[in-house]
Amino acid sequence: MSTADLLLFEYPCNEKIRTYLRLESLFQRYDWFCSQDSAIAHQAGISALFELLDATARSDLRHELIQELERRRQHLNKAAGSDSWDQVRDTQVEISDAISAVADSVGRTTQSVRENQWLQIIRTRQSIAGGTCEFDLPQLHLWMNQAAEIRRRELQDYVSTLQPIRQAVALLLRMLRASSRTQNLTATNGTYQFPMNRSENCALAQLWLPIDNGLVPEVSANKYMLWIRFSRPDENHKLHLAKTEVIPFRLGLCTLS
Numbered sequence: 001m002s003t004a005d006l007l008l009f010e011y012p013c014n015e016k017i018r019t020y021l022r023l024e025s026l027f028q029r030y031d032w033f034c035s036q037d038s039a040i041a042h043q044a045g046i047s048a049l050f051e052l053l054d055a056t057a058r059s060d061l062r063h064e065l066i067q068e069l070e071r072r073r074q075h076l077n078k079a080a081g082s083d084s085w086d087q088v089r090d091t092q093v094e095i096s097d098a099i100s101a102v103a104d105s106v107g108r109t110t111q112s113v114r115e116n117q118w119l120q121i122i123r124t125r126q127s128i129a130g131g132t133c134e135f136d137l138p139q140l141h142l143w144m145n146q147a148a149e150i151r152r153r154e155l156q157d158y159v160s161t162l163q164p165i166r167q168a169v170a171l172l173l174r175m176l177r178a179s180s181r182t183q184n185l186t187a188t189n190g191t192y193q194f195p196m197n198r199s200e201n202c203a204l205a206q207l208w209l210p211i212d213n214g215l216v217p218e219v220s221a222n223k224y225m226l227w228i229r230f231s232r233p234d235e236n237h238k239l240h241l242a243k244t245e246v247i248p249f250r251l252g253l254c255t256l257s
Contacts, residue, residue: 003176006250011219016064017203020169021057026052034155037184037222043132047159050123051054053110056162057126062102065168080129098171099165109115113158149242165253176204180252187230194226194251202226206252215242217249224251 007234012018030052033045073095076088113119120168134141145153185192196202205226207217216239218229230247231239 007210009022009207009209009210009217009219011205012015013022013202013208013221016068019061020173023052023055023169026055026069026172027169030159033163034152037148039148039151039214042155043140046119046122046153047126048125049113049119049155052159052162053114056110056165058087060250061165062105065172066099066151068172069095069102071105073099089217093134094171098164098168098218102168107160109215110158110161164237176254176256178207180204180206182206182250182252184248184250187228187247187249190230190241190245190247192228192230192249194228196215196224196226198223200253202253203256204254206254207252208252213247215245215247229247 010021012021014123028049030045030048033041033048036042048173073092076092118139122132122137123135132140185194202221205219205221207219207228209215210218214232216231216233218231220227228249229253230242230245232245233239
């Protein structure tokens with residue numbers, strides 16, 4: 001199976017990785033909205049901003065990221081003297097820079113954004129269907145009719161203090177995905193059970209399916225077993241178990257060393 005013809009599904013195996021994947025997705029969405037020139041896209045960017053603020057509100061998130069980065073750095077130290085040491089050393093520099101950036105950001109919170117009265121009014125009005133019309137929020141209407149670059153710069157400023165978090169999450173996920181061990185498998189009766197190696201700490205399951213086969217995989221896992229259920233949606237998007245199909249797929253397991 002060529003990777004170009006496959007669609008990747010990723011499933012976190014613990015709450016920490018689930019948080020990192022959600023943050024990655026939220027930052028990507030925010031970037032897309034900011035990159036557009038449309039005023040409507042920038043208004044949607046404000047909604048995405050509220051999601052980012054909620055997702056990064058945990059007081060211990062920065063401390064958790066520093067701990068995880070430090071753990072990865074200690075693991076890489078074991079590779080000293082190996083043939084790949086130059087590459088490992090570059091990664092160690094990235095980790096050290098990320099740790100310093102996250103540590104320096106402690107205390108530089110988004111509290112000023114959270115307490116921005118204008119943004120809070122928008123957030124309140126968004127709970128009402130159609131509640132952000134120009135007659136409800138004339139100040140928003142004025143903002144949306146400013147130059148796109150002015151709106152974009154303001155949106156980017158709102159998340160500037162979150163950049164160390166974003167960079168740390170991106171680095172941790174990149175290292176995790178690089179550890180993926182893949183194999184081609186075949187499911188019958190719409191399901192597949194894969195025994196887990198208890199000596200390995202699987203943090204992320206990756207599943208590739210042919211992009212044109214229209215199947216939806218659902219994954220659950222514990223330290224003993226990985227269960228995969230393949231379903232096919234009907235015209236109303238209701239899922240039905242593909243119990244009569246033989247389904248080739250590629251499975252990747254990413255481990256935290």
